[in-house]
Amino acid sequence: MKSKIILALAAFAxxxxxxxxxxxxxxxxxxxxxxxxxxxxxxxxxxxVDLEVKVFTDYVQPNVQVAEKRLDANFFQHKPYxxxxxxxxxxxxxxxxxxxxxxxxxxxxKHKTLxxxxxxxxxxxxxxxSNAGRALLLLDRAGVIKLKSxxxxxxxxxxxxxxxxxxxxxxxxAATLPRxxxxxxxxxxxxxxxxxxxxxxxxxxxxxxxxRSPYANWLVARVDNKDTPALKKLAAALNSAEVKKFIETKxxxxxxxxx
Numbered sequence: 001m002k003s004k005i006i007l008a009l010a011a012f013a014x015x016x017x018x019x020x021x022x023x024x025x026x027x028x029x030x031x032x033x034x035x036x037x038x039x040x041x042x043x044x045x046x047x048x049v050d051l052e053v054k055v056f057t058d059y060v061q062p063n064v065q066v067a068e069k070r071l072d073a074n075f076f077q078h079k080p081y082x083x084x085x086x087x088x089x090x091x092x093x094x095x096x097x098x099x100x101x102x103x104x105x106x107x108x109x110k111h112k113t114l115x116x117x118x119x120x121x122x123x124x125x126x127x128x129x130s131n132a133g134r135a136l137l138l139l140d141r142a143g144v145i146k147l148k149s150x151x152x153x154x155x156x157x158x159x160x161x162x163x164x165x166x167x168x169x170x171x172x173x174a175a176t177l178p179r180x181x182x183x184x185x186x187x188x189x190x191x192x193x194x195x196x197x198x199x200x201x202x203x204x205x206x207x208x209x210x211x212r213s214p215y216a217n218w219l220v221a222r223v224d225n226k227d228t229p230a231l232k233k234l235a236a237a238l239n240s241a242e243v244k245k246f247i248e249t250k251x252x253x254x255x256x257x258x259x
Contacts, residue, residue: 022050023050024051024052025053025071025073026051026052026071026074026075026219027053027054027061027071027076028053028056028062028074029055029056029057031196032100032195032250034053034055036238036243036246040234040238040242043240047233049233051234054071057175058175059076059081059128059174062074063085063220064089066093066222072225073220073221073231074220075099075217075238077217077218078130078214078215078217079214080154082095082220084129092223093221093222094223095220096219096221099217099238099239099257101213101215101256101257102201102255103208103209103210104134104189104213105189105191105207105208106138106187106189106207107186107194107205107206108187111206114186117144117165117167118165120165120166122167122168122170122183122185123168123185123186123187124177124180124187124188125157125171126177126188127172127173127174130154132155133155134153136156136160137153137155138188138208138209141207142207145163146162147159167185170184177189177190178193178196178197181197191255194254195254202254219231219235244259
């Protein structure tokens with residue numbers, strides 16, 4: 001009898017260890033990434049995956065902490081940003097699955113159209129290379145400036161060939177752009193930060209990318225864990241019909257499914 005009890009306790013302990021092994025800690029920015037992860041958390045729990053979401057306000061630490069194995073994965077970035085991080089930090093983080101596109105927008109609290117932006121006006125853009133280039137490409141497509149090459153996704157203000165209004169460009173940390181919006185004539189803001197600031201990209205943006213944007217946001221992990229059963233379950237959940245419907249319903253065009 002005693003041996004049976006010992007075996008039962010051992011089996012229970014092993015089951016507990018297996019459950020702990022299926023815990024995933026994922027970094028995300030608050031909107032929409034953490035909201036999407038919160039939506040899939042109950043479904044993952046039914047599959048034996050305990051999902052913990054760590055919310056960050058910047059774009060650097062989520063990658064650093066995954067690379068250092070302090071977190072399992074992150075969900076906040078597009079491939080050009082990931083490539084720039086890997087190159088700059090000597091890292092090898094891996095894209096796992098594309099989830100959604102956040103159409104990048106140009107906003108102003110002073111002007112109602114791009115045409116209203118005055119000569120010599122100040123334009124704020126993100127200070128990281130991939131998003132700075134994305135901002136300038138949007139302004140090029142909107143006819144505000146002309147770049148030397150629209151194939152350069154890492155364009156900087158030095159790559160502007162024509163600037164008819166002689167606009168002045170300020171490179172600012174992406175997370176602070178909504179806060180400095182009243183201080184500039186135009187700000188190019190990532191949609192996650194725009195949504196956090198209660199800006200509606202569909203209604204408030206003076207120029208915005210469409211759903212064909214190549215800047216899909218990806219679930220990202222490491223080489224050593226990207227193919228684990230728990231991460232595969234998370235990837236499948238993020239590409240489910242339920243998540244597609246959730247994105248379309250909750251964000252009403254401000255965030256677009258990428259699958």
